[in-house]
Each structure stands twice: as C-alpha cells, then as structure tokens.
Amino acid sequence: MITIKNVCKSFDGRMVLKDISATFEKGKTNLIIGQSGSGKTVLLKSIVGLHDIDDGEIFYDETRFDTLSFTEKKQIRQKIGMLFQGSALFDSATVEENVMFPLDMFTEMTYEEKLERVNFCLKRVNIVNSNHLYPAEISGGMKKRVAIARAIALNPEFLFCDEPNSGLDPKTAVVIDQLIKEITEEYNITTIVNTHDMNSVMGIGDKVIFIHQGQKWWEGTKDDILDSDNKELNDFVFSTELTKKIKGLK
Template sequence: MIRTEQIFKSFDDTDVLKGITTSFEKGKTNLIIGRSGAGKTVLLKLLVGLLEPTSGAIWYDDINFCELNKKQRRAIRMEVGMLFQGSALFDSMTVEENIRFPLDMFTKKTRKEKLNRVNYCLERVNLEGSNHKYPSEISGGMQKRVGIARSIVLEPRYLFCDEPNSGLDPKTSMVIDELIRSITIENDITTVINTHDMNSVMEIGDNIALLYQGELAWQGNKDEVLNSDNKILDEFIFASPFLQRLRDAALNNNVSIKPDK
C-alpha cells in the first residue's frame, strides 16, 4: 500500500499539487485521472522519487519514502516496476536484452535462469518469440507490452504505469488494461496508473483519484463514478457529446451502462 500525506509540489511560483492526501491499495488497480495539466504525471513522478515534494510525505507501507537517502531509495526501487508513457525501451538493445537488463544488473541468476524468466515475462504479455527484435521493429502496442514485461521481470511489489494507453487504438488499449489488471491481481501488487482513458476508468478502476487543478477532487471506484454527483467528475467523465448522449439514452430507457463486475 502507498499513501500520500499532504503532498505539495511547486515549480518556481506555480503550485502544481496542493495538499494531496490519498492512498493506493494493494492488489488493486489504482487510477489517477484528471485533465491535462491537473498534476497527474507530477504526482506519479513524486511517488517514484523522480521529483521531490515541496512538502508532505509518501509512505510505502510503513516507510516514509521522502526521508530515505539515495541508497535506501534504491533498495525500495528494487521492488518497483514502471511502465513509461513512451515505453522507454533501450533502443540499441533487443527485446530480450531490454527485459534481461534488470536481471543482469541486480541478480546472480545463471544465463539459463535469466532466459527462462525473460521468456516467461514475454509469454505473460503474449509476445513469445519476439526476443531478438529491436524496439524499432515492433508496434507501439508491442512496445508497451515489452515495457510491462521489463517492469515485472524482478517481480515488483509496486507497479506504476504512466499513460499506458496513450497512442494506442481502443482494442489494444483494452488488451493493455486487462494485462495490467491481471498482473496486479495475480501477483497481489500495488498498481498505480496515470490515465485519462475513459475505458480504463470504467473497466479497471478499482480505486480512482481525480485530480483537478492540483487538488484531489474526488475519490472512489468505477461503480461509484456513474452515481456520483461530483460536478468536476461528471464534466471529466462525460466530456464528449457522444458519452453525454449515451448516458442520457441509458437514463431515458432505464438501461445500465455500469461495467460488469
């Protein structure tokens, strides 16, 4: 479980995050949603320590991450996996070398054990046999899946995903969402996803935190989204005329548009 306590973050004179207190639960897909510029990416970068909060605390279970020195943070990071928006695959390495990199760097496994682990991770993301391809030779969706494979290769306890669906078609987005969710449940890890994909919100949002102008505007789950009377949430979720029409049609005809449990 990860908790944030009164997180403030400012860049020069601009307050980007204003007192965010929330928690991200273990075994659940925790979503940070909000409009562009709401502070989602900043919050995610604070959680993994790529940025320092101006004030406040971030707790990894019972450990205050903000009080750790670099060496202690590295120990925590061994238990963290992260999928970047642009996948951040090392482009001069093959898919196999990319996934093997954390194993080479941090484990004493034999070559065969590493290869078995890499192949397992590739199988897990449905990319068997792609070992020797370079990132430039595979599609954006496949790159995301390689990114997921690399982020889970050390069996992390915490998984962070920055806009995992950006640049992907709806069908591939659903595959990625489902993959992240199943990995979360299977390994009982704490997953935090930064997204503004409505499909993700409605399908895998076990715990959703809505940021609005640097503040936590709403928190709940995917079932509570449709029943909420929060105006900011309503404007965010039903921003498109199509979704507004869909909701109105569902209400008029007494049809549920809630996702299946």
Template sequence: MITIQHINKSFDGKQVLKDISTMFTPGKTNLIIGRSGSGKTVLLKSIVGLHEIDEGAIFYDDRDFTKMNHKLRKKLRQEMGMVFQGGALFDSFSVEENVRFPLDMFTNKTAKEKQERVDFCLDRVNIKNAHHLFPAEISGGMQKRVAIARAIVMNPSYLFCDEPNSGLDPETSLVIDELIHELTVDFKMTTIINTHDMNSVMEIGDNILFISEGEKSWEGTKHDILHADNKKLQEFVFANKTYRQRRDEKIEKNN
C-alpha cells in the same frame, strides 16, 4: 500499499499539488485521472521520487520514502516496476535484452536464471517468437507488452504506469488494460496508473483518484463514477458523447 499524506509541490512559486492525501491498495488498479495540467503526472513522479515534494509524506507500506537517503531509495526502487508513456525500450536491444536489462543491472542471477525469468515474463504478456526482434520490428502494442514484461521482471511489489495506452488504438488499449489488471491481481502488486483514457477508467478502475487544479477533487470506484455528485468530475467524464450515452442508459435501466 502506498500511502501519501498532505503532499504539496510547487515549481517556481506556483503550487501544483495542494494537500493531497490518499491510499493506493495492493491487488487493485489504482488510477489517477484528470485533465491535462491538473497535476496528475507531477503526483505520479513525486510518488516515485522523480520530484521531491515540498511538504507531506509518502509511505511504501510502513517505510517513509521521504525520509530515506539515496542508498535506501535505490534499494526500494528495485521493488518498483515502471511502464513509461512511450514504452522507453532501448532501440539497439532486442526484445529479450530489453526485458533482461534490470536483471543485468540489479541482480547476481546466473545467465540461465535470467533467461528463465525473461522467458516467463515474455510468455506472461503473450509475446512469442519475438525474443530476437528489435523494437522497430514489432508493433506499438507489442512494444507496450515488452515494456510491461520488463517492468515485472524483477517481481516488483509496486507497479507504475504513465499513460500506458498512449498512441494505441482502442482494441489494443483494451488488451493492455486487461493485461495490467490481470498482472496486478495475480502478483498482488500495488499498481498506480496515470491516465486520461475513460475507457481504462470504466474497464479497470478499481480505485480512482480525480485531480483537479492540483487538488484531490474526488475518489471512488468505476461503479461510483457515473453518478458522482461532483460537477468537475462529471464534466471530465462526460465530455465524450460515449459516456453521456452510457450514463443515460444506466439511468434509464435503473428507473
């Protein structure tokens, strides 16, 4: 579980996050959504410590991240997995070398133990017969699955995904969404996903936090969102014709 309390963050005198408090629960896909410039990326980066907050507190279970020194934070980061927007694979590393990298950096496992863990993670994300290929030799969807395998190779308690569907076609995006959700449930991770993809919201939005102009504007589930009494949220959700149609269909069905 990750709890944030009254987070404030400013850059050059401009306040980007304004008194945000919420809880991200384990075994659920927790989504942060909002328009570009709303502050959702800053919030995610603040939670993982890439930005230092000005005020507030961040708790990983009962551990206050904001009060940790560098050594303690480094230790805690070994419990985190991160899927970056572009995948962030090492071009000069093979698929299995990319996945093994955290094990080489942070563990004293034997070569056999590392290989077994790499094989397990690649199999879990349905990557087969590609261990010795390089990122340039596989598709964008496969690259994202390799990135997810690398993110879970240390068996993290916390998984962070920054726009995991960026650059992917709708069908592949659905596969990635389902994979992240399955892994979250299976491994009981506290997963936080930063996204503007409404398909992801409607498919895997167990808990949703809507950020508008740096403030928490709404939170709920994918079942609540279509009928939420929040003008800014509705404008964001139904900006796409598909979701206006979905709303009308649900209303008609319930009448």
C-alpha cells in the same frame, strides 16, 4: 500499499499539488485521472521519487519514502516496476535484451537464470518467438507488452504505469488494460496508473482518484462515477447531456 499524506509540490513558486492524501491498495488497479495540467503526472513522479515533495509524507507499506537517503531509496526502487508512456524500450537492444536489462542491473543471477526469467515474463505477456527482434520490428501493442514484461522482471511489489494506452488503437488498449489488471491481481501488486483514457477507467478502475487544479477533487470506484454529482468530474468524464442520458438509463 502506498499511502500519501498532505503532499504538496510547487515549481518556481507555483503550487502544483495541494495537500493531497490518498491510499493506493495492494492487488488493485489504482487510477489517477485529470485534465492536462491538473497535476496528475507530477503526483505520479512525486510518489516514485522523481520529484522531491515540498511537504507531506509518502509511505511504501510501513516505510516512509520521502525522507530516505539516496541509497535507502534505491532499495525501495528495486521493488518498483515502471511502464513508461512511450514504452521506453532501447532501440538498439533486442526484445530479450530489453527485458533482461533490470536483471543485469540489479541481480547477480547467472545468464541462464536471467534468460529463464526473461522467457517467463515474455510468455506471461503472450509474446513468444520474438526474443531476437528489435523494437522497430514489432507493433506498438507488442512494444507495450515487452515494456510490461521488463517492468515485472524483478517481480516488483509496486507497479507504476504512465498513460499505458497512449498511441494504441482501442482494441489493443483493452488488451493492455486487462493485462495490467491480471498481473496486478495475480502477483498482488500495488499498481498506480496515470491515465486520461476513460475506457481504461471504466474497464479496470478498482479505485479512481480525480485530480483537479492540483487537488484531490474526488475518489471512488469506476461504478461510483456514474452516480457522482461532482460537477468537475462529470465535466471531465462526460458531456453534460451524455451524463444525464447515462444516469437516466440506470
């Protein structure tokens, strides 16, 4: 579980995050949504520690993260998996080498042990017989799955996904969404997904937090969205008329 309390962040005197508090639950897909510029990406990066917050508290389980030293934060980060927007695979490394990278960095496993873990993770994301291919030789959907395999290589307790469906066709996007949800539940991971894809929200949104102008404007489940009378949320999710039609069918 990750808990944030009264988090504030500003850049050059401009307040980007304003007093945000939330709890991200273990074993669930926790989604952060909002318009471009709303602060959702800054929030995600602040939780991971890529941005130092100005005020507030960030807890990973019972450990307060924001006040830790660099070395202490590194110990927490070894429990974190990251799925970046563009997959962020190393172009000059094979699929196998990409997934093995965190194992090389953070473990003292033998090569045989690392290879066994790599193959396990690749099989879990339904990639076989592709170990020696390079990113340029595989599809966008396969790149995302390789990135997920790399993200879970260290068996993380926390998983962060930044726009995981960016650049994917709708059918492949659904596959990636379901894979993230399955892995979250299977390994009881605290997963936080930053997205603007409403198909993802309505498909896997166990918990949804809507950020508006740097503030937490609404939170609930995917099912709660259709019953919400929050104007800003409805404006973001639906057109006004579509909202009325969908709610009228319930």
